[in-house]
Amino acid sequence: MTGHTQRGQCAKRMSILDAAADVFCSQGFAGASIDEIAAVACVSRQTIYNHYREKETLFVAVVEDVMNRANTMLFSMLSTFPDSADNLEDDLTAFVVRLNRNCICNHDGKFLRKLVQTEGERYPHLFESWRLHGPGKLTTALSALFARLAHKGALVIDDFDVAARQFVALGNADLQMTVLFGGVPTDEELEKAARNAVRTFLKAYGRPAAEKAGPQSQLAVISG
Amino acid sequence: MTGHTQRGQCAKRMSILDAAADVFCSQGFAGASIDEIAAVACVSRQTIYNHYREKETLFVAVVEDVMNRANTMLFSMLSTFPDSADNLEDDLTAFVVRLNRNCICNHDGKFLRKLVQTEGERYPHLFESWRLHGPGKLTTALSALFARLAHKGALVIDDFDVAARQFVALGNADLQMTVLFGGVPTDEELEKAARNAVRTFLKAYGRPAAEKAGPQSQLAVISG
DNA sequence: GTAAAATTAGACGCCATTGTCTAAGACGTC
DNA sequence: GACGTCTTAGACAATGGCGTCTAATTTTAC
Numbered sequence: 001m002t003g004h005t006q007r008g009q010c011a012k013r014m015s016i017l018d019a020a021a022d023v024f025c026s027q028g029f030a031g032a033s034i035d036e037i038a039a040v041a042c043v044s045r046q047t048i049y050n051h052y053r054e055k056e057t058l059f060v061a062v063v064e065d066v067m068n069r070a071n072t073m074l075f076s077m078l079s080t081f082p083d084s085a086d087n088l089e090d091d092l093t094a095f096v097v098r099l100n101r102n103c104i105c106n107h108d109g110k111f112l113r114k115l116v117q118t119e120g121e122r123y124p125h126l127f128e129s130w131r132l133h134g135p136g137k138l139t140t141a142l143s144a145l146f147a148r149l150a151h152k153g154a155l156v157i158d159d160f161d162v163a164a165r166q167f168v169a170l171g172n173a174d175l176q177m178t179v180l181f182g183g184v185p186t187d188e189e190l191e192k193a194a195r196n197a198v199r200t201f202l203k204a205y206g207r208p209a210a211e212k213a214g215p216q217s218q219l220a221v222i223s224g
Numbered sequence: 225m226t227g228h229t230q231r232g233q234c235a236k237r238m239s240i241l242d243a244a245a246d247v248f249c250s251q252g253f254a255g256a257s258i259d260e261i262a263a264v265a266c267v268s269r270q271t272i273y274n275h276y277r278e279k280e281t282l283f284v285a286v287v288e289d290v291m292n293r294a295n296t297m298l299f300s301m302l303s304t305f306p307d308s309a310d311n312l313e314d315d316l317t318a319f320v321v322r323l324n325r326n327c328i329c330n331h332d333g334k335f336l337r338k339l340v341q342t343e344g345e346r347y348p349h350l351f352e353s354w355r356l357h358g359p360g361k362l363t364t365a366l367s368a369l370f371a372r373l374a375h376k377g378a379l380v381i382d383d384f385d386v387a388a389r390q391f392v393a394l395g396n397a398d399l400q401m402t403v404l405f406g407g408v409p410t411d412e413e414l415e416k417a418a419r420n421a422v423r424t425f426l427k428a429y430g431r432p433a434a435e436k437a438g439p440q441s442q443l444a445v446i447s448g
Numbered sequence: 449g450t451a452a453a454a455t456t457a458g459a460c461g462c463c464a465t466t467g468t469c470t471a472a473g474a475c476g477t478c
Numbered sequence: 479g480a481c482g483t484c485t486t487a488g489a490c491a492a493t494g495g496c497g498t499c500t501a502a503t504t505t506t507a508c
Contacts, residue, residue, distance in 0.1 A: 009484075028342055030255030033465060044486045049467065113404065118252055118342050120405055127405075135401060162420045165397040173393035174386065177359060180337065181344055181351075196386045203428035233454080257495060268456045273497065 015041045016048055020062045025111045028118050029059055063115060063126055070108040071133045077103055078138070081145045085154035088206075089198055096171040096194035103138075105175060105185055113179075139164040146205075155205050163205055170197035233275075239265045240272055244286045249335045252342050253283055284350060287339060291354045294332040298362060301327055305369045309378035312430075313422055320395040320418035327362075329399060329409055337403075363388040370429075379429050387429055394421035 019041035023032045034055060038045045052058035077099050082091030103109055112134070116127045142164035149155045157163045174193035178185050185193070243265035247256045258279060262269045276282035301323050306315030327333055336358070340351045366388035373379045381387045398417035402409045409417070 012485085026345060028252045028254055030252055034467085035465075045466095046468090046487085047485060050484080054467075055465095114341050116404060117338050117406070121250060131401065131405065135404075159420070162398065162424075165400070166394055166420070166424055169393040169397035169400065170390055173389040176389070176393065177355065180340060180359075181355065182341070196383075196390070200386075200390055200428045204424045205427075236455085258497085259495075269496095270457085270498090271455060274454080277497095279496075 012043060012047060013051055016043055016051060016058070017062055017065050019043075020058055021066055021111060024059060024062055025114055029055075029122075034058075059119075060123070060126060063112075063123075064129075066108050066111050067130045067134070070103065070112060070130070071137070073106075073108070074103050074134060074138060078141045078145075081142075083145075083148065085149065085152050088149070088154055089202055092198045092201070093191075093194045096197055097190050100171060100175065100185070100190055100194065104172065105179055105190070110179070110182065138168065142167055154207055156207060157205050163201075166204075167197075167201055170201055173197060236265075236267060236271060237275055240267055240275060240282070241286055241289050243267075244282055245290055245335060248283060248286055249338055253279075253346075258282075283343075284347075287336075287347075287350055288353075290332050290335050291358070294327065294336060294354070295357045295361070297332070298327050298358060302362070302365045302369075305366075307369075307372065309373065309376050312373070312378055313426055316422045316425070317415075317418045320421055321414050324395060324399065324409070324414055324418065328396065329403055329414070334403070334406065362392065366391055378431060380431060381429050390428075391421075391425055394425055397421060 016037070020032075020037045023037045023040060027033075027036075032055075034045055034048055037058075038048055041048075048058065052061060077095075080098060081095055082088065084091065112127075112130055116130065120127050139161065143160040146155060146157055146163050146167070147160050150157045150160070155163075171194060172179065174196055175185050175189065178189065240261070244256075244261045247261045247264060251257075251260075256279075258269055258272055261282075262272055265272075272282065276285060301319075304322060305319055306312065308315065336351075336354055340354065344351050363385065367384040370379060370381055370387050370391070371384050374381045374384070379387075395418060396403065398420055399409050399413065402413065
């Protein structure tokens with residue numbers, strides 16, 4: 001019951017959770033067998049039943065564990081959103097790359113999207129927390145961040161919530177097929193997808209050319 | 225072996241396919257039981273084994289059946305893409321509503337997205353056909369259609385493929401949560417989502433304001 | 449009407465999995 | 479070194495699903 005034992009138990013628990021996440025993700029709840037999870041975790045089956053009463057208890061624990069990791073990572077990513085309007089295109093592009101790589105296209109993102117589709121109907125309350133604190137929080141936070149950029153005059157947005165959802169959607173537009181079919185996009189794909197997304201986003205919501213145009217061509221407003 | 229038998233057998237087959245689609249969709253391959261499919265189809269288990277040798281054969285037949293329906297519907301929808309540049313916003317909006325309602329947010333769309341995620345790794349070749357003829361064909365076709373609109377001067381697009389993917393992504397931006405969590409969007413949601421998507425798309429890719437601005441406000445190009 | 453084909457309900461063997469139990473071993477503290 | 483806890487391997491019964499088989503019944507063809 002002292003330090004070392006705690007650490008040992010904790011290591012076992014994490015090993016089990018990781019293995020269970022892998023197996024549940026690739027096989028689904030019904031297709032996953034405790035024996036396979038035990039083998040992947042390098043742990044005896046009895047140890048699993050010792051920590052988690054039954055298969056469903058383990059499943060819930062796995063989902064909550066991954067949700068916590070994913071939400072922590074998302075929060076960490078959101079803190080890197082650009083707050084300066086200089087180099088907005090590059091800054092937003094880098095942000096989209098980080099967001100996609102670390103939150104949406106990564107292991108945990110794939111796990112949650114997959115499981116919410118396969119088991120969401122069976123455990124409606126289980127994934128509600130993820131919906132609220134994951135994708136829900138993302139668009140809420142982005143909406144607020146866009147509002148700040150708009151207040152600075154760097155963006156022209158009428159509906160911040162819509163813009164936030166469209167920003168995320170555009171960021172995934174080029175990766176949707178890769179993500180849907182389980183692949184992991186390469187760095188080049190991530191970079192190009194983010195570049196395309198931000199360019200289009202700024203064409204739609206960027207500051208009008210008149211206020212930032214260079215000497216080559218200018219736009220002037222002529223009131224009619 | 226003549227008409228009536230064919231019709232009777234055909235009805236059984238369709239009944240089985242429909243029931244199997246329901247059960248496979250909600251339970252996954254591993255979680256679906258032949259007995260439950262038989263019960264939903266109001267058919268004896270032996271009849272299922274009579275038509276399809278084993279569970280996997282039935283599963284493949286179901287996926288191919290749904291894929292065919294979905295691809296036929298998609299093709300039908302693509303033929304309603306606006307070819308006139310008058311009222312482009314309204315026409316594109318109506319198209320997005322139809323596309324979402326009949327191809328992406330409908331029963332078959334949900335089935336295919338769900339199954340490709342849960343069973344795609346186990347049957348890589350099975351869903352390859354859908355990827356090519358479904359989402360793949362959609363963006364290819366949209367790309368060509370946008371090229372025609374751009375050629376008419378109604379749109380200004382540098383990369384048609386990117387624009388096509390972004391068009392689809394924007395069309396789903398407001399519905400992604402509903403779709404991911406298995407819900408079916410209402411008509412109002414469909415309408416509003418399409419309106420938001422097309423507005424942003426045209427802000428990014430629409431003909432520049434200078435060429436179509438009304439008397440209220442005009443933009444003029446001033447060469448520097 | 450009759451024969452062939454299809455369908456049905458039920459029983460059956462087989463196998464995988466779940467969850468429990470037990471005895472033995474490993475690891476820690478005292 | 480003694481003790482308690484955690485872990486392990488394996489056996490175990492119970493359950494449920496798959497796929498087969500059979501005999502009876504219905505549907506269909508001619």
